[in-house]
Amino acid sequence: MGIDRKETGTAPAIDYLRLSITDRCNLRCIYCMPAEGITTMNYTEILTYEELELFARAAVACGIRRIRLTGGEPLVRKGAVEFVRMLSVIEPGLKVTLTTNGLLLARYAGDLKAAGLSRVNMSIDSLEPGTYGEITRAGRLEDALEGLHRAIEVGLEPIKLNVVLLKGINDDPGPFVALLRELPVHIRFIEYMPYFGETAGKWFVPGDTVKRRIQELGTLEDASPPEGWGPASYYRLSGAEGTIGFISPVSCHFCPSCNRLRISAEGRMKTCLFDSDGVDVRSEIRAGADLARLREIISAELERKRVEGNRKPRSGAGNRIGDHMSRIGG
Secondary structure: OOOOOOOOOOOOOOOEEEEEOOOOOOOOOOOOOOOOOOOOOOOOOOOOHHHHHHHHHHHHHOOOOEEEEEOOOHHHOOOHHHHHHHHHOOOOOOEEEEEEOOOOHHHHHHHHHHHOOOEEEEEOOOOOHHHHHHHHOOOOHHHHHHHHHHHHHHOOOOEEEEEEEOOOOOOOOHHHHHHHOOOOEEEEEEEOOOOOOOOHHHOOOOHHHHHHHHHOOOOEEEOOOOOOOOOOEEEEEOOOOOEEEEEOOOOOOOHHHOOEEEEOOOOEEEOOOOOOOOEEHHHHHHOOOOHHHHHHHHHHHHHHHHHHOOOOOOOOOOOOOOOOHHHHOO
């Protein structure tokens, strides 16, 4: 039985937009893309910052209150800091956040904070340098940790560390428990979710298994999320300032309460990670769609999402050829 997420009894408002601003990444994580990488799109195929801003303005007019920049690795795209500034002035109170592997964060954290970025999520799947290298196939753990410390220093908080659990590779939570007792961060253990129809058993380890291992290291008590609603169940660990969260998409189905809208790097709007196609927003914009037309398109898709509820395709069903997590933004 999966880890229970605290339910409110009603589906949350769809108020969260994930913008993938690039399909390029400076890592080659084993659960995200093949070892040889992917064929990346050229600059004419991805949405410009002006096109992304137009879409974001329409989405905010439809009720979006949080925008997260994703990739690939968003900080490899030139001008990412200025794009944060563009988004942060759309509406007072709009929260602009970022998901990053942290390798470039030490360089940009201060500028991102000054541009209006609220906080960051960082993906660090191991605190052991050799295992980190095995999972990412590139990069150095010390660079990611330098980025983490810089983010704390400039106040991009609360900081969430995402750890995708891979059986037999990084499913010992001990090092992360130690880090949690040293730094004011929130660690989220995420069940590996097969995307392209591969067998989940290859790397899948239930969140409950890791939770039991953590309980051998300290007492866990129910806790509120560090910020806003999300799919994780959160717990307070004795002796730690931050929290531990579990995101269990395989063992604890949470589609009925999903509050996310996504747009991929090439401009396809998806109401679900497993939408087989999505709406081609890029073509609409380049054919002259204005703010009113985009609001109409977004409103129709949000209504479809509300009506469909939990009737989503099974994992790996009907994904488009060439789609990768690095293009869709996870």
